[in-house]
Amino acid sequence: MVLNSNFQTTASYNEGVNKTLRIVIDIMSGVAALVVLINLFRIGQFGPLFITTTGLLAVLCILPTLFLRNDKHLALRGGMMVTGYVVANFVGITGLGLGAAAFVAFPFHMALCAALFDRKTTYMVFAAFTAVVTAMAYAFVQGYFTSPPVPLSTWNQSTANWVIMIITLVVTNVLIIALVDNLSRYWKETDLDAANRTRQFETMVEYAPDAIMIFDVDQNRFVSVNARAEKLFGLSRETLLNGTTLSDLSPQLQPSGDPSAYQARKFLQQAMEGGHPKFEWTHLTGDNTEIPCEVSLARMPPFDQTLIRANVADISKRLEDQRQQELLQTQLAASQRLETIGQLTGGVAHDFNNLLAVTLGNLELLQDEKDDEKRAQHLDACIHATLRGADLTRSMLSYARRAPLQPQVVDLNKLVRDTKNWAGRTLPSHIDVETSLLARLWPVEVDPGLAESALLNLILNARDAMPENGKLTIETANVRIDQTYIDSRNEKLDPGRYVMVAVSDTGDGIEDTTLERIFDPFFTTKPAGSGSGLGLPMVLGFMRQSGGTVQVYSELGVGTTFKLYFPAVTKDITESDPNTAPTSNNAQTGKRILLAEDEAAVLEVLTSMLQTAGYAVTTAASGDRAKELFEADPRFDLLLTDIVMPGHIKGTTLAKELRALDPSLPVIFMSGYAAEATVHGNGLRPEDIRLMKPVRRRDLLDAVAKAMGTQDKATS
Incomplete structure (x- = not known):
């Protein structure tokens, strides 16, 4: 700010000097034109000598003023003007000696040089002028130059000579007065302007909202402080300036744990080296109260001293506002989660009520139906409604990223081709x-x-x-995602190799306000009854659970692109063939299964499925009862247990305690809540099978056959 003020003052001063010089040079050009005009009438009196003078004045004093008007040529114009006049004056002195009026003008020429050029150049011009005058004086004294052809008394009696002398005196004095007066006036104005700016700067600093302090590093003391510094630290200006050091205003340690003295030296050194460090700092007031501050440092002139300016701002209110903002954001997020849960609950309840209505209605019709074909239709409707309920639960858990995944090594190109082939029938x-x-x-x-x-x-x-026409494009690509990409999109991903599957359409695009909500559960732009609003949330949940993500790009009137990013396999994995899983035909008649399930209806259905397949089933309604049965007769080939059950013993604990009695006992875990079905530890082994309710008969029997097959291999 001080530099800017000085620059403005200097600029104002320079403009004043230039304006003065323009005026003086223009006047001198006018005088030169007048002299040229007069000389034209005096050629007969003085002869060819005046032709030389007239030519010099015209070329050096008049023409530059006509053609070099730009300020960047001001010094050149002034130099040519002085040269023309001085040479013309010396020509006059050569003919007239001490009687020449030119001697009167020389002091002004030197003053003009001082205004136009620097001191060194001016003294060089003055030295040259003195040398020439001295040489001419020597020439006159030695008789090399002759005196005027008329006596001095006759010369003095000439009216024309006095007129020329008077005009020369008047013009020279007018020019000197104009030069000195204008320069003096501009000096006074710039001095007043500088004083006003200084007072403005002092007022601005004194009443600034931040504490401003100037610290002398060598003397380890403050040399200047403003009123805000007094108020911030609770100390008078005299106290701050007389003996108070930086360590007196800082605790021993900063919140980071670093010593204040060490940190202060580091930041002061940065400022001394020309830096502008800005940092948070804890200061102490006069009553030893700690206040959080933001400090910025900068070195101040004169640079032969070690002065550092410190701006100190109290940020207590800002930090408190930030804490309040974070609290409000937390409360808003909680409110949004509650709203989402409310939407989720309402949507699930609505869909499940519809499914229950279908199931209940068909079961009631089944009671009275005698025709076998229609009974089969009612049974198929019940099964279909049940499977739809399972799909709904699976979709919900995919949105919550808690669905149990069954990953396999997949070629996404093949998956895209297969999906396109059978899904193409749904496209118009x-x-x-x-x-x-x-x-x-x-x-x-x-x-x-x-x-x-x-x-x-x-x-x-x-x-x-x-809805009318368009083009749908599906593409795949290998991509590498780095940390910069992840940071720019605020994604929770690991840098590395990914496979991208992009689905693009040429539809109308999605508005920005809608684009922000497309992954919200139950949000849909489709008409009522045309969409549940769970599709995209399910996709996002599945992708994030799989370690990938979804990106969407849309432009109104152009179309939309969804990009799925799947983590690429980074190690050799043997692909498993899902068709090799054991089927219900692998059931071994007479094998004994201990079934632990607290829900009576589920227990009954599971028992019927297993007994129909030829297994001997012993049931228990709790983990405690299952343990009692096993201790009484441990000859079971398999434990099939729910994870969450009443009593003291849960499913995982039951497995652990029974395996303490029979380490080779295979176990299948079941749960209606996916997070329970994916837990590890607490008695679970990698080979243990986890099933999510509802369980289809085929899946149940395949899992039992697979578990018993594992047991056979382990014991053989």
């Missing part, structure tokens, strides 16, 4: 479908069923975005 003929599949696509490890479901969801959304 006015939509063109194109694929751009990268050769040598990296393999991924993902649940193929859920991946196919996510892709299908995006395909159907793209179809709905193009």
